[in-house]
Amino acid sequence: MNSDAPAMAEESPPASNPPHHDLPRRHFVLHVLTLAISSIVALVPLVTGLIFVLDPLLRKKKSSGGEFVRVTSTSAIPPNGTPMAFIIRADKQDAWNKFPNSELGSVYLMKNEADEIVCFNARCPHLGCTVDYKSGKDSFVCPCHDSAFKLDGTRTNAIPPRDMDTLEVEVRDDTEVWVRFENFAAGTHDKKPV
Numbered sequence: 001m002n003s004d005a006p007a008m009a010e011e012s013p014p015a016s017n018p019p020h021h022d023l024p025r026r027h028f029v030l031h032v033l034t035l036a037i038s039s040i041v042a043l044v045p046l047v048t049g050l051i052f053v054l055d056p057l058l059r060k061k062k063s064s065g066g067e068f069v070r071v072t073s074t075s076a077i078p079p080n081g082t083p084m085a086f087i088i089r090a091d092k093q094d095a096w097n098k099f100p101n102s103e104l105g106s107v108y109l110m111k112n113e114a115d116e117i118v119c120f121n122a123r124c125p126h127l128g129c130t131v132d133y134k135s136g137k138d139s140f141v142c143p144c145h146d147s148a149f150k151l152d153g154t155r156t157n158a159i160p161p162r163d164m165d166t167l168e169v170e171v172r173d174d175t176e177v178w179v180r181f182e183n184f185a186a187g188t189h190d191k192k193p194v
């Protein structure tokens with residue numbers, strides 16, 4: 001061999017050609033990526049559908065407390081403190097359906113000594129029957145198990161676990177009586193909305 005001949009550079013494989021043992025790994029990574037992307041694409045409509053279905057339930061959970069319902073006019077409430085019973089009707093809605101003008105319950109409206117309108121839910125806090133006003137006795141009495149209450153709603157025997165449930169009243173435009181209506185759990189010492 002001629003020692004004066006120019007040295008030949010050693011040939012190395014082109015950078016774009018990976019060694020053969022890297023190919024299966026590349027295929028595997030590509031396969032995993034493809035699988036991940038297809039899973040995400042498939043999940044998007046599923047998640048969107050779930051949100052659509054569950055949204056009414058989630059919105060219902062967020063809202064608490066009763067809605068104000070227009071019940072009567074101020075002139076319908078006797079000035080002498082006699083309680084008047086009223087049925088409460090309003091549009092009712094569960095998670096998905098609306099039931100217009102449904103009966104939600106009943107209330108007693110009356111004027112107190114300060115001439116303010118007060119309201120009691122007529123549902124007995126014992127087990128949920130409707131309490132009667134006994135005009136002769138100036139009291140409320142439940143026909144089911146004899147729970148009894150004074151006209152200010154305080155109980156006069158130990159049958160009910162609590163006093164009658166008061167409800168918030170608003171007089172609007174000087175004539176309209178609105179009540180924030182809600183029902184409360186029967187049989188509990190605390191007033192728990194249901």
Ligand code: FES
Binds near residue numbers: 125126128144147
């Ligand atoms: S439900 Fe009223 S006394 Fe029992």
